[in-house]
Amino acid sequence: xxxxxxxxxxxxxxxxxxxxxxxxxxxxxxxxxxxxxxxxxxxxxxxxxxxxxxxxxxxxxxxxxxxxxxxxxxxxxxxxxxxxxxxxxxxxxxxxxxxxxxxxxxxxxxxxxxxxxxxxxxxxxxxxxxxxxxxxxxxxxxxxxxxxxxxxxxxxxxxxxxxxxxxxxxxxxxxxxxxxxxxxxxxxxxxxxxxxxxxxxxxxxxxxxxxxxxxxxxxxxxxxxxxxxxxxxxxxxxxxxxxxxxxxxxxxxxxxxxxxxxxxxxxxxxxxxxxxxxxxxxxxxxxxxxxxxxxxxxxxxxxxxxxxxxxxxxxxxxxxxxxxxxxxxxxxxxxxxxxxxxxxxxxxxxxxxxxxxxxxxxxxxxxxxxxxxxxxxxxxxxxxxxxxxxxxxxxxxxxxxxxxxxxxxxxxxxxxxxxxxxxxxxxxxxxxxxxxxxxxxxxxxxxxxxxxxxxxxxxxxxxxxxxxxxxxxxxxxxxxxxxxxxxxxxxxxxxxxxxxxxxxxxxxxxxxxxxxxxxxxxxxxxxxxxxxxxxxxxxxxxxxxxxxxxxxxxxxxxxxxxxxxxxxxxxxxxxxxxxxxxxxxxxxxxxxxxxxxxxxxxxxxxxxxxxxxxxxxxxxxxxxxxxxxxxxxxxxxxxxxxxxxxxxxxxxxxxxxxxxxxxxxxxxxxxxxxxxxxxxxxxxxxxxxxxxxx
Numbered sequence: 001x002x003x004x005x006x007x008x009x010x011x012x013x014x015x016x017x018x019x020x021x022x023x024x025x026x027x028x029x030x031x032x033x034x035x036x037x038x039x040x041x042x043x044x045x046x047x048x049x050x051x052x053x054x055x056x057x058x059x060x061x062x063x064x065x066x067x068x069x070x071x072x073x074x075x076x077x078x079x080x081x082x083x084x085x086x087x088x089x090x091x092x093x094x095x096x097x098x099x100x101x102x103x104x105x106x107x108x109x110x111x112x113x114x115x116x117x118x119x120x121x122x123x124x125x126x127x128x129x130x131x132x133x134x135x136x137x138x139x140x141x142x143x144x145x146x147x148x149x150x151x152x153x154x155x156x157x158x159x160x161x162x163x164x165x166x167x168x169x170x171x172x173x174x175x176x177x178x179x180x181x182x183x184x185x186x187x188x189x190x191x192x193x194x195x196x197x198x199x200x201x202x203x204x205x206x207x208x209x210x211x212x213x214x215x216x217x218x219x220x221x222x223x224x225x226x227x228x229x230x231x232x233x234x235x236x237x238x239x240x241x242x243x244x245x246x247x248x249x250x251x252x253x254x255x256x257x258x259x260x261x262x263x264x265x266x267x268x269x270x271x272x273x274x275x276x277x278x279x280x281x282x283x284x285x286x287x288x289x290x291x292x293x294x295x296x297x298x299x300x301x302x303x304x305x306x307x308x309x310x311x312x313x314x315x316x317x318x319x320x321x322x323x324x325x326x327x328x329x330x331x332x333x334x335x336x337x338x339x340x341x342x343x344x345x346x347x348x349x350x351x352x353x354x355x356x357x358x359x360x361x362x363x364x365x366x367x368x369x370x371x372x373x374x375x376x377x378x379x380x381x382x383x384x385x386x387x388x389x390x391x392x393x394x395x396x397x398x399x400x401x402x403x404x405x406x407x408x409x410x411x412x413x414x415x416x417x418x419x420x421x422x423x424x425x426x427x428x429x430x431x432x433x434x435x436x437x438x439x440x441x442x443x444x445x446x447x448x449x450x451x452x453x454x455x456x457x458x459x460x461x462x463x464x465x466x467x468x469x470x471x472x473x474x475x476x477x478x479x480x481x482x483x484x485x486x487x488x489x490x491x492x493x494x495x496x497x498x499x500x501x502x503x504x505x506x507x508x509x510x511x512x513x514x515x516x517x518x519x520x521x522x523x524x525x526x527x528x529x530x531x532x533x534x535x536x537x538x539x540x541x542x543x544x545x546x547x548x549x550x551x552x553x554x555x556x557x558x559x560x561x562x563x564x565x566x567x568x569x570x571x572x573x574x575x576x577x578x579x580x581x582x583x584x585x586x587x588x589x590x591x592x593x594x595x596x597x598x599x600x601x602x603x604x605x606x607x608x609x610x611x612x613x614x615x616x617x618x619x620x621x622x623x624x625x626x627x628x629x630x631x632x633x634x635x636x637x638x639x640x641x642x643x644x645x646x647x648x649x650x651x652x653x654x655x656x657x658x659x660x661x662x663x664x665x666x667x668x669x670x671x672x673x674x675x676x677x678x679x680x681x682x683x684x685x686x687x688x689x690x691x692x693x694x
Contacts, residue, residue: 004073006032007072014083019052023044023047029070051066051068054085057086069082075138076136076137077139081132084129153348153349157341164334172330179322184319187290192266199294202233202304203297203303206235206303207303218233219244222245228310229310231307233296236304256307268291270289272288289309289312293306293307418445429650430618432617432618433446433622433643434644436642445478445643446585452488455518455519455520459516461587464555473507481498481516484497484501502556513555515534525575526574527572529571532553532555536548538575544614584610584646586645587644589640590643590644594633
């Protein structure tokens with residue numbers, strides 16, 4: 001009997017939906033046999049009939065396990081279906097008689113008869129709780145190939161061409177998208193510049209109500225810009241003072257196109273218009289235009305508005321030209337790359353065949369692979385011969401990796417120790433913090449500390465280095481901040497002192513960006529400076545809008561060229577917090593978090609999120625920020641630390657300032673215990689609350 005050369009087994013559930021997966025497994029198990037498609041279909045028909053009988057009759061009242069084993073030999077292929085359902089009742093010594101099942105009308109008999117016609121041997125065996133239905137098909141001669149069905153040259157050429165095609169198509173779509181966005185943005189920018197120039201030029205004429213000047217201005221603009229489809233200058237009441245496209249509209253009330261939705265002035269908006277309703281009903285293509293409104297000011301007085309619309313025909317032509325050029329480039333790259341792939345396949349096939357033969361001889365007992373020259377293939381042969389010597393070296397590398405791992409763990413412990421164990425709690429204000437460490441030790445940190453005249457220092461920083469050097473740089477700056485803030489009321493002065501002190505303790509080539517804010521909670525005043533950090537976001541409740549504040553400044557510890565001064569560049573700004581205002585300090589890990597396509601979260605999306613979450617508490621805002629960022633980046637996570645600090649005004653009278661610093665009765669929250677730190681200074685009360693777990 002021929003020896004079984006390959007055996008494959010897969011497990012399924014006894015339900016009709018599993019037949020497709022069962023078929024895929026059977027065909028993959030028969031792949032090396034290179035059977036004709038007609039013969040494969042016949043074998044699958046027999047296996048499907050057998051599996052269907054098991055599903056219908058062996059498991060009559062429910063589902064159960066079903067196992068298929070495929071055994072291949074040079075002379076036959078064998079299929080065994082195993083189940084734990086009802087077995088076929090046979091008398092002792094009786095064999096499975098398929099013809100009798102057909103004659104007696106037994107359920108499944110016709111299917112079993114079909115199996116008998118396709119297969120050469122069919123058997124049924126019940127062992128304990130398991131039943132086996134075995135089918136064997138004899139093969140005509142040896143169908144096992146002596147060599148691979150495809151040569152290395154063919155594989156390299158085919159797969160290389162497929163990868164090249166995918167790369168070219170992917171590059172085309174990405175480049176087309178970026179190019180389209182750039183061209184469209186340039187077109188919109190030109191409209192904005194045109195509208196802004198018209199608004200400036202029309203201010204004098206509209207102020208003096210000189211329709212001749214305005215008409216001359218609009219007529220010249222129409223002549224210089226043929227893409228315009230409408231141009232109107234109207235006063236504050238909407239009365240038209242100039243319209244080169246419809247002089248009869250003068251002194252009438254201007255109405256924007258009905259297809260344009262309401263929106264802010266100064267922003268181009270696309271809309272679709274069909275000039276003739278009859279043509280629209282007959283399938284005439286609609287025309288896309290841009291509409292823009294720009295207010296006209298004289299000083300701070302609003303005089304009127306410039307309304308203009310422009311056809312996108314020129315934009316579409318430019319996009320089509322760019323698309324055609326991009327297609328030509330991609331086709332050229334594809335043709336050249338395809339030719340290179342086929343040449344490479346021919347070049348690589350021969351050396352790989354020699355290398356494969358050498359490895360086969362090593363498997364059969366030879367001690368080494370024969371030398372193959374001084375090229376890369378010779379290097380592979382020598383690498384195989386030297387693999388034993390590398391075992392010792394690999395072990396040494398493992399020890400080095402363990403040492404590095406311990407170093408990283410130490411840096412993480414240092415980093416965790418430097419983060420504040422308690423957050424300040426300010427009566428009338430909310431404080432919420434989110435700190436998310438990256439996979440490796442990064443340099444983000446935040447801190448709260450007392451400053452002069454009852455001010456509360458709030459710092460968010462990012463160290464340029466990673467690992468232990470980054471952790472040490474963080475420790476240096478944190479210590480310097482806490483030391484220099486005592487008695488100081490100017491963030492710029494504190495950062496200047498920190499720069500002088502920390503420059504000696506920060507590793508060469510490393511620097512730290514810091515945003516430092518001093519909060520006067522009683523007066524609801526904020527003083528702040530930035531040492532090269534990202535801007536602070538301040539949400540104004542009255543205006544329902546978030547604003548960015550980023551005073552000039554250089555990073556701490558940065559090696560400056562001769563003549564440049566840290567002290568001269570850094571500035572301090574001051575703002576008053578109104579009812580319902582709040583501010584957000586963050587690091588670049590937040591706005592630079594990228595999704596699977598490489599698109600970044602970005603500051604604009606962060607601003608929108610802050611504005612949309614204005615009605616939430618500080619904790620709820622941080623929670624939403626976590627959720628939005630996690631949904632944006634997906635399951636891959638982000639590669640940098642993320643730090644965000646939110647301080648929000650709850651519109652409560654601030655007679656009591658809770659900063660959480662001083663000497664007093666300590667209370668710390670650990671598990672179920674709650675401990676309080678409290679110190680009274682005049683009418684101010686200080687307390688601490690533990691940080692949210694990150």
